[in-house]
Amino acid sequence: MTKIDPKKVYMLTKKIPRGKVTTYGEIAKVLGGIKYSRAVGKILNKNFDRHVPCHRVVCFNGKVGGFRKGIQRKIKILKKEGIKIRNGKVLNFDKVLFKFSKKVK
DNA sequence: CTAATGACATTTG
DNA sequence: ACAAATGCCATTA
Numbered sequence: 001m002t003k004i005d006p007k008k009v010y011m012l013t014k015k016i017p018r019g020k021v022t023t024y025g026e027i028a029k030v031l032g033g034i035k036y037s038r039a040v041g042k043i044l045n046k047n048f049d050r051h052v053p054c055h056r057v058v059c060f061n062g063k064v065g066g067f068r069k070g071i072q073r074k075i076k077i078l079k080k081e082g083i084k085i086r087n088g089k090v091l092n093f094d095k096v097l098f099k100f101s102k103k104v105k
Numbered sequence: 106c107t108a109a110t111g112a113c114a115t116t117t118g
Numbered sequence: 119a120c121a122a123a124t125g126c127c128a129t130t131a
Contacts, residue, residue: 003128024113028127035126037113042128045112059113066112074112 004031006043012100013044016056019082020098021090023060030100041065056081062093 012027028036037060045068048054055074059065064085067074075085084091 028113033126034114036128037126038111039113039127039129041112042110043112046129048112054112057112061114064112068112071112 002032004028004036004039004043006047009040009043010047010049010052013052013054013057015100016053016098020096021056021058021078021083021093022098022100023058024065025060026099027057030102058090062090064088064090 008031009027012030013022016022024037024040025034027040028034031040044052044054044057048068055067055077057065058078064071064074064078071088075088078090079085083096090096
């Protein structure tokens with residue numbers, strides 16, 4: 001099975017420190033390929049758990065992307081975390097962007 | 106099983 | 119810089 005494990009997605013997402021965000025692409029890369037970005041988003045959308053800070057996951061472009069509960073909700077939380085958002089885009093994206101260790105396998 | 110859709114990413118115009 | 123088109127994976131109808 002070349003499928004990615006939702007568990008892994010949750011694990012990585014949970015590892016995101018407060019005040020930081022990550023992108024689907026990073027997660028996908030860690031999972032095995034940048035192309036998994038879509039799959040990751042889908043998994044989160046279908047299984048998004050409250051224990052997982054899915055609101056800390058945004059697009060590679062710095063855009064918030066989307067949120068099941070409502071994009072505004074996500075933005076509000078992120079702003080509270082210390083992340084500044086303008087017009088649905090994250091400011092200082094490079095500063096708040098958290099990267100995982102691609103190793104491993 | 107096939108077709109369509111989606112919380113993305115990248116390239117080109 | 120923005121818009122449109124293309125590629126990829128997983129899930130649902």
